[in-house]
Amino acid sequence: MSDRPIDSAIWSAQDIRATTRRLATAHEAALSGEAPPDPPLDAPRAVIGESWRRVLISGVDPDRDQPQHLLSVAELEHRRQKSQLTAVLPVLNEGLLAAADAAQQIMVVTDAEGRVLWREGSAPVRRMADRLGFDKGADWTEEVVGTNAIGTALVARRPVLVHSAEHFVRSHHQWTCAAAPLHDPRDGRLLGTVDVSGPAHTFHPTTLSLVSAVARLAEGELRTRHHASLERLRSSAAPVLARIGGRALAVDPSGWTVGVTGMTPPDRVALPKAPAAGPLWLPRYGMCTLEPLPGGWLIRVGRPGRDVGPGRVVLDVSGRDGSTVTVSGPAGSWSHELTPRHAELLFVLAAHPQGRTATELAQDLFGDGSRTVTVRAELSRLRRHLAGVLAHRPYRFADGVEVELRLPSRPALLLPQSSAPAVAAARRG
Numbered sequence: 001m002s003d004r005p006i007d008s009a010i011w012s013a014q015d016i017r018a019t020t021r022r023l024a025t026a027h028e029a030a031l032s033g034e035a036p037p038d039p040p041l042d043a044p045r046a047v048i049g050e051s052w053r054r055v056l057i058s059g060v061d062p063d064r065d066q067p068q069h070l071l072s073v074a075e076l077e078h079r080r081q082k083s084q085l086t087a088v089l090p091v092l093n094e095g096l097l098a099a100a101d102a103a104q105q106i107m108v109v110t111d112a113e114g115r116v117l118w119r120e121g122s123a124p125v126r127r128m129a130d131r132l133g134f135d136k137g138a139d140w141t142e143e144v145v146g147t148n149a150i151g152t153a154l155v156a157r158r159p160v161l162v163h164s165a166e167h168f169v170r171s172h173h174q175w176t177c178a179a180a181p182l183h184d185p186r187d188g189r190l191l192g193t194v195d196v197s198g199p200a201h202t203f204h205p206t207t208l209s210l211v212s213a214v215a216r217l218a219e220g221e222l223r224t225r226h227h228a229s230l231e232r233l234r235s236s237a238a239p240v241l242a243r244i245g246g247r248a249l250a251v252d253p254s255g256w257t258v259g260v261t262g263m264t265p266p267d268r269v270a271l272p273k274a275p276a277a278g279p280l281w282l283p284r285y286g287m288c289t290l291e292p293l294p295g296g297w298l299i300r301v302g303r304p305g306r307d308v309g310p311g312r313v314v315l316d317v318s319g320r321d322g323s324t325v326t327v328s329g330p331a332g333s334w335s336h337e338l339t340p341r342h343a344e345l346l347f348v349l350a351a352h353p354q355g356r357t358a359t360e361l362a363q364d365l366f367g368d369g370s371r372t373v374t375v376r377a378e379l380s381r382l383r384r385h386l387a388g389v390l391a392h393r394p395y396r397f398a399d400g401v402e403v404e405l406r407l408p409s410r411p412a413l414l415l416p417q418s419s420a421p422a423v424a425a426a427r428r429g
Helices: 016-032 048-057 073-082 084-102 123-131 148-154 209-241 340-351 358-366 372-384 420-425
Strands: 106-111 116-121 162-165 174-185 190-199 247-251 257-261 279-282 285-293 296-301 312-316 322-327 334-339 402-406
Touching: 048 148, 073 116, 073 296, 073 372, 084 106, 084 116, 084 190, 084 209, 106 123, 106 148, 106 257, 116 123, 123 190, 123 340, 148 162, 148 190, 162 209, 174 209, 190 209, 209 247, 209 257, 209 285, 209 296, 209 334, 312 340, 334 340, 340 358, 340 372, 340 402, 340 420, 358 372
Parallel strands: 312 402
Antiparallel strands: 106 116, 106 190, 162 174, 174 190, 247 257, 247 296, 279 285, 285 296, 312 322, 322 334
C-alpha cells in the first residue's frame, strides 16, 4: 500500500482495533516472506515496508528486545551540552509537551545517532517506556530496536508515524509513535529527531502533523539564532576588516561570510571540519591565514606572514557587572564578553600559567574532580571564540601569548557571583 498524502492517516483512524488487526496481518506476512492475504489493503505502507526489509537484513529479532547499553551519565551530559537542540528545547516543550501529557504520551528528543537525550511527559507512560528500555541514553536506531518512528525518520530523513504492529519488534506493538527529523539550517546537517510516543490506544491521526509543525518551528528558531550570531560577528569584524590592507574575509564557524575587504563576497567559504589558527590552504583562494574572531574566523587571503597568531590577551575581571577578554593580533584587537563560567575558567588559567588538567579544573570550579566532561564541554565552547589563544594537554594560554589579568581593587570583589572554590580562595588572598 502506498503512503497516503497525510502519512498519519493509517487505514482507519476511527477503528483502532481493526487497524491493529490489519497491521498485525501484514507484519506476520512480512516475517514469513508471504504476500499479504488481501493486497493492497493489508500491505504495509512504503516507508514501513522499506524499513522492515532493512531490519530483516540487519538481523533484529522480532520476538526479543535487544538489551540496551545506555550512555553513561557523563556521556549523556556531554552530548546534551554539545547538541544544538539544547537551544530549542523550550520551543519543543511549548509546542508538544502539554499535548503529549494530556494524551498519555511522552516527548522524546534524540541526537543524529538515535541516542535519547531528553524524555519528558506522562509519568505512567515513562514507566511503561522504561520496561522497553526506552530511557535517556538509549539507542533507538533501526539496527537496535527495529522499525520505529525515531530510527526510521533518521533513515528516511522525513517525518514518520509508526503505529502498533508497524513496529518490527512485537513487544512494541502496543505503542504508537511519531517523529520528525531536525536539521541545522546553516548546512542541512541532521541534528536529531523529536518524537511523541505512547500506548497504541492513544493514537490520533493529527499527531504527526503536530510533531512536524513543531519541528519546523524549532528549525526556524535555530535559523533566527544563526542570523543573530552573524550580526554579532559582523559588528565585531567590521573594524578589523577596515584596518586590513589586501584581501580578507570574516566568516562564522560554518564558513558563512559576514564581511570582506578587497574582494567580491562569496556566500560561504568551505572550511576544514576543525579549523585552527595559522596558515591554511583553501581551494578557492590558495594559501591563506586564519585568525580567530569572537564567534568566527578572519581569513587573510595570500601567503601568510611570519606573525599569524594573537600576541596579547587582556582578561578583565575587575568589574562587578561582567568580564571581558580582549585579544590583540596582526589584524588589530577585538573584545568578547564572557559568561560567568568562562570568566572563571580563564581566571584559573591566567592564575596558573603552567596549565591545568581537566581534573584540576573540575576541582577548581566545582570542588569535584570527576566533572571533567563538563569542563571539557565548556572549554570547547570557549575555544570557538579563542582559537589560537588557548592550548590543551594541559589546558593553558598558548605559548607566546602575553596575558594581562585585570583584577578588582579589593580581592573580596572578585567575580562576586562565582561559587567556584578557586575563586573563593583567591578572594581570601
